[in-house]
Amino acid sequence: MAQAPQAGLSACPGLPPRSPMPRDATPDYLAEPTWRGRVAELDRQIAAHDMAQAQVVFLGDSLVQGWFPAIYQQFYGHRAAANLGVGGDFTQGLLARLQRGHWPASLKPRLAVLLVGTNNIQYGGQPADIALGIAEVVRFIRGRSPQTRILLIGLLPRGDNAAEPMRRNIAQVNALIARCADQQHVFYAEPGPLLLDGQGRLSRDIAFDGLHLSMVGYALLSAGIEPQIRQILAMP
Numbered sequence: 001m002a003q004a005p006q007a008g009l010s011a012c013p014g015l016p017p018r019s020p021m022p023r024d025a026t027p028d029y030l031a032e033p034t035w036r037g038r039v040a041e042l043d044r045q046i047a048a049h050d051m052a053q054a055q056v057v058f059l060g061d062s063l064v065q066g067w068f069p070a071i072y073q074q075f076y077g078h079r080a081a082a083n084l085g086v087g088g089d090f091t092q093g094l095l096a097r098l099q100r101g102h103w104p105a106s107l108k109p110r111l112a113v114l115l116v117g118t119n120n121i122q123y124g125g126q127p128a129d130i131a132l133g134i135a136e137v138v139r140f141i142r143g144r145s146p147q148t149r150i151l152l153i154g155l156l157p158r159g160d161n162a163a164e165p166m167r168r169n170i171a172q173v174n175a176l177i178a179r180c181a182d183q184q185h186v187f188y189a190e191p192g193p194l195l196l197d198g199q200g201r202l203s204r205d206i207a208f209d210g211l212h213l214s215m216v217g218y219a220l221l222s223a224g225i226e227p228q229i230r231q232i233l234a235m236p
Contacts, residue, residue: 008143011186012135014179022129024120025136027096035088038065039097042084052106055080056229059094059137060115062087063156063211068218075222079233082109090119091133098140108145111232113225114138115153117173118211122158127169131176138180146185149232152177153225154190158211162200187232191224 017025030036056079058064064085072083084102086093094116114137120130138150154174158166174190181188195206195217202210206217213221 008139008141008146011139011142012177012180015132015135015176017136018132021136022126022132024091024125024129024133025095026092027099028090028092029096029100030088030090030093032088035086035093038086038088039102042086042097042102046102046104049082050106051082051104052108053080054082054107054109056111056113056233057081057107057109058083058085058113058115059098060085060153061089061094061119063118063213064113064115066212067222068213068215071215071218071222075226088119089116090123090125091116091130091137095133095136095140098137098144103141103144105144109148111149111151111229112141112145113151113153113229114141115156117155118158118170121155121166121169121173127172127176130173134173134177135180138186142185149235150186151225151228151232152180152186152188154178154188154192156192156207156211156213156221157196157200157202158207160202160204160210164210167200187228189225189228191221194220194224 056076058081064083065087067083117130117134141148141150155170157170158164178188180186196202206214206220208214
């Protein structure tokens, strides 16, 4: 499988490629039928639209694909945004589909917003491997479209309370990918704490199943990253 173009190799220097690369950082066209169905749907949409018009692109899993429509329209409807989220995606699946057409040559947005990795956590991925997979996505984007700035969103909290075992791995991934931020081309946001109460609990009013967000959850997420999106889009 082709590697990220040379121009992107300097991104995320704190998470360099390894040999051999772990599963989470190796492109893999996933076999899951629902994933493939959504990928095929996006294939058709990308082919039918002038992707050169997109100014903001959202990449990730079901948390991106499922961005509550009214909230998405309120925050991004005026920004020529494209939602390329795929439910059930993993870092390795995102890498594969980007290489297979989900980042066409015409796509040169001002900003790419990236939120992926929670499914890797759920299925036993190691934090360092997941972070490397996210770094590989950053390197791919930087290589394909060097003028595009990237906003990395830290993985969101899962489970009802702070004792949820996955929370520790999420924190480790976030600490690693935060290092990618250079405040020039790559930026990092961690809106997860905005979704929690003072005891670290994740209300079902915000995440109805302990992961996927309600309209209220998406309103909090969108408001939480809005200052950085405005700042990035205002940069020359």
